Amino acid sequence: MKVSMEVNGRTVSGDIEGRTLLVDFLREGLHLTGTHVGCDTSQCGACTVHVDGAQVKACTMFAAEAEGAKVTTIEGVAAPDGTLSAVQQAFQDYHGLQCGFCTPGMVMAATSLLHDNPKPTEAEIRHHLDGNICRCTGYHNIIKAIMAASGQEMPALAAE
Numbered sequence: 136m137k138v139s140m141e142v143n144g145r146t147v148s149g150d151i152e153g154r155t156l157l158v159d160f161l162r163e164g165l166h167l168t169g170t171h172v173g174c175d176t177s178q179c180g181a182c183t184v185h186v187d188g189a190q191v192k193a194c195t196m197f198a199a200e201a202e203g204a205k206v207t208t209i210e211g212v213a214a215p216d217g218t219l220s221a222v223q224q225a226f227q228d229y230h231g232l233q234c235g236f237c238t239p240g241m242v243m244a245a246t247s248l249l250h251d252n253p254k255p256t257e258a259e260i261r262h263h264l265d266g267n268i269c270r271c272t273g274y275h276n277i278i279k280a281i282m283a284a285s286g287q288e289m290p291a292l293a294a295e
């Protein structure tokens with residue numbers, strides 16, 4: 136079947152099987168490999184993208200369901216000239232990543248959070264990241280980065 140959608144501002148289309156997941160269409164069909172697959176249980180959040188402005192785990196959606204939608208992946212977050220978004224810059228400045236595997240999903244989730252709630256508390260950030268697993272950083276620097284991206288003072292973070 137044919138599917139067509141807007142991805143990072145560009146109209147794209149492809150021939151897919153009905154069972155093709157959005158994450159596979161993005162990675163294999165469009166070679167947008169910044170969207171990662173970290174599990175097969177819809178738990179890790181490494182595949183997080185935005186579909187029509189909503190945060191979505193791209194492994195939980197068929198590509199066909201995104202027909203006509205506006206999809207943003209991690210590749211579409213920076214400005215066209217390469218300037219990082221505030222969230223991306225803060226992840227860099229506050230060392231919000233180690234291996235980086237979870238980072239695209241974290242950035243997409245954080246971007247969505249700050250869009251809906253520009254000044255989240257630490258507890259709200261932690262709650263929002265519930266569906267995103269980082270296997271190596273212990274989350275502290277990720278939380279710090281999101282607090283910084285929201286322009287807030289860094290609190291003494293609670294112990295994990």
Ligand code: FES
Nearest residue numbers: 173177179180194
């Ligand atoms: S790959 Fe989608 S939640 Fe893990």
Ligand code: FES
Nearest residue numbers: 233235237269270
């Ligand atoms: S930075 Fe390694 S899993 Fe998050």
